[in-house]
Amino acid sequence: MQTVKTTNGVEIPQLGYGVYEMTSEEVREHLPQALQLGYRHVDTANAYFNEVAVGEAINNSGIPRDQIFLTTKIYPADYGTQETMPAIDASLKRLGTDYVDLLLLHHPYGKYVEAWPVLEQALAEGKVRSIGVSNFPIKKINEIAEVASIFPQVMQIEMNPRHNQHDFKEQLIGRGVVFEGWYPLGHGDPELLNMPVFTALAEKYGKTNAQIIERWHMQEGNVIFPKTLSVEHMKQNLDIFDFELTDDEMAxxxxxxxxxxxxxxxxxxxxxxxxxxxxxxxxxxxxTLLQK
Ligand SMILES: NC(=O)c1ccc[n+]([C@@H]2O[C@H](COP(=O)([O-])OP(=O)(O)OC[C@H]3O[C@@H](n4cnc5c(N)ncnc54)[C@H](OP(=O)(O)O)[C@@H]3O)[C@@H](O)[C@H]2O)c1
Structure with missing residues (x-):
C-alpha cells in the first residue's frame, strides 16, 4: 500500500476504511472483512460511538497492532487543558490499545487552542504517533499555530472532485500537512458518481466510476478511507493501483x-x-448537517 508521510515521519496508508455512521454491530460484521481483504488503515472517532467494536475487530484480527494505522478523533466538549487527556485515555481504553496512530480535533469549536498542547503532550508520551485537526478553517489553524510546538500534521476535511480543496491546500503549502479527504465519494451521491467524465474514464480503463474518483484522489496525494458495507466495493476500492490517469484526464x-x-x-x-x-x-x- 502506498503511504504518505507526516512531518515526523509517520507513514499513513493512502487508502483506508472509514466507519462513520456504522453501528457497533455493523463494525463487528464488516471491519473484520475489510482487514482480511488487506485494509490496514481505519478511521473512527469517539463521536462515532463504535470505538469498542473497532478495537475488538483489530485486536481479534491476528494482525500485529503496528501494521494497522488507527485514527480517532475527539469532540469539542472534550477540548481543554483539563479535559483533553482524560478524553484521549478514554478513547484508548475503548479501542483496547496503548496508542493511536493519529489523533484529530474533530471540529473547530470550543477550547481547541487549549487542547492542542495536550495533543503534543500525548505525542511526547507515546499515546499518539501523529496529531492533526479536522474541519478547521485557516484562521483557526493559525490560532493553534501560535501556541504550537508542532504544526498540525494532518488536515482531515471534505474532499472530492466537487470540493477539491486546491485553494485550501495552497494556503498550507510548505507546511508538510497531509490532507485526508472525508466524503471521498461524496457520501455515495449518484450525482457525483455518475458524472459523464467518470463514466468515460471508467470505460477506458475497465474500472468503475468510483475507482476513477479514488484514483484521482491517489494522484492528488490525498489520503482517503471510503466507507462501504459491501465486500465487492471493499475489493474495488483497493484495486486502484494498476492504472494511472494522464495529466489531461486529471485536469x-x-x-x-x-x-x-x-x-x-x-x-x-x-x-x-x-x-x-x-x-x-x-x-x-x-x-443533520452532513447532507448528501
Ligand atoms: N472528520 C469528519 O468530520 C468526517 C466527516 C464525514 C466522514 N468522515 C470519515 O470519512 C469516511 C468516508 O466518508 P463517508 O462514509 O461519509 O462517505 P464516502 O466514503 O464518500 O461514501 C460512502 C458511500 O459510498 C458508497 N461506496 C463505497 N464504495 C463504493 C464503490 N466502490 N462504488 C460505489 N459506491 C461505493 C457506500 O455505499 P455501499 O455501502 O453500498 O458501498 C456509501 O454509501 C467516514 O467513514 C469517516 O471515517 C469524517
Missing part, C-alpha cells in the same frame, strides 16, 4: 465545477458542543 476532473456538500459553520451548532456518554456505544444522534 478534466479538476475542471469540474465546485459544489461542497458541507460548509463549516463559523459558530458551533449545538450538538457539536454537547458532552456525550461514550460508554453506551450507541450513537444518540443523527447528524
Amino acid at each position: 478534466r476532473i479538476d475542471a469540474i465545477p465546485q459544489k461542497p456538500y458541507y460548509v463549516v459553520p463559523e459558530q458551533a451548532p449545538d450538538f457539536f458542543m454537547q458532552k456525550y456518554d461514550y460508554s453506551t456505544q450507541v450513537r444518540p444522534f443523527k447528524n
Whole structure:
C-alpha cells in the first residue's frame, strides 16, 4: 500500500476504511472483512460511538497492532487543558490499545487552542504517533499555530472532485500537512458518481466510476478511507493501483465545477458542543448537517 508521510515521519496508508455512521454491530460484521481483504488503515472517532467494536475487530484480527494505522478523533466538549487527556485515555481504553496512530480535533469549536498542547503532550508520551485537526478553517489553524510546538500534521476535511480543496491546500503549502479527504465519494451521491467524465474514464480503463474518483484522489496525494458495507466495493476500492490517469484526464476532473456538500459553520451548532456518554456505544444522534 502506498503511504504518505507526516512531518515526523509517520507513514499513513493512502487508502483506508472509514466507519462513520456504522453501528457497533455493523463494525463487528464488516471491519473484520475489510482487514482480511488487506485494509490496514481505519478511521473512527469517539463521536462515532463504535470505538469498542473497532478495537475488538483489530485486536481479534491476528494482525500485529503496528501494521494497522488507527485514527480517532475527539469532540469539542472534550477540548481543554483539563479535559483533553482524560478524553484521549478514554478513547484508548475503548479501542483496547496503548496508542493511536493519529489523533484529530474533530471540529473547530470550543477550547481547541487549549487542547492542542495536550495533543503534543500525548505525542511526547507515546499515546499518539501523529496529531492533526479536522474541519478547521485557516484562521483557526493559525490560532493553534501560535501556541504550537508542532504544526498540525494532518488536515482531515471534505474532499472530492466537487470540493477539491486546491485553494485550501495552497494556503498550507510548505507546511508538510497531509490532507485526508472525508466524503471521498461524496457520501455515495449518484450525482457525483455518475458524472459523464467518470463514466468515460471508467470505460477506458475497465474500472468503475468510483475507482476513477479514488484514483484521482491517489494522484492528488490525498489520503482517503471510503466507507462501504459491501465486500465487492471493499475489493474495488483497493484495486486502484494498476492504472494511472494522464495529466489531461486529471485536469478534466479538476475542471469540474465546485459544489461542497458541507460548509463549516463559523459558530458551533449545538450538538457539536454537547458532552456525550461514550460508554453506551450507541450513537444518540443523527447528524443533520452532513447532507448528501
Ligand atoms: N472528520 C469528519 O468530520 C468526517 C466527516 C464525514 C466522514 N468522515 C470519515 O470519512 C469516511 C468516508 O466518508 P463517508 O462514509 O461519509 O462517505 P464516502 O466514503 O464518500 O461514501 C460512502 C458511500 O459510498 C458508497 N461506496 C463505497 N464504495 C463504493 C464503490 N466502490 N462504488 C460505489 N459506491 C461505493 C457506500 O455505499 P455501499 O455501502 O453500498 O458501498 C456509501 O454509501 C467516514 O467513514 C469517516 O471515517 C469524517
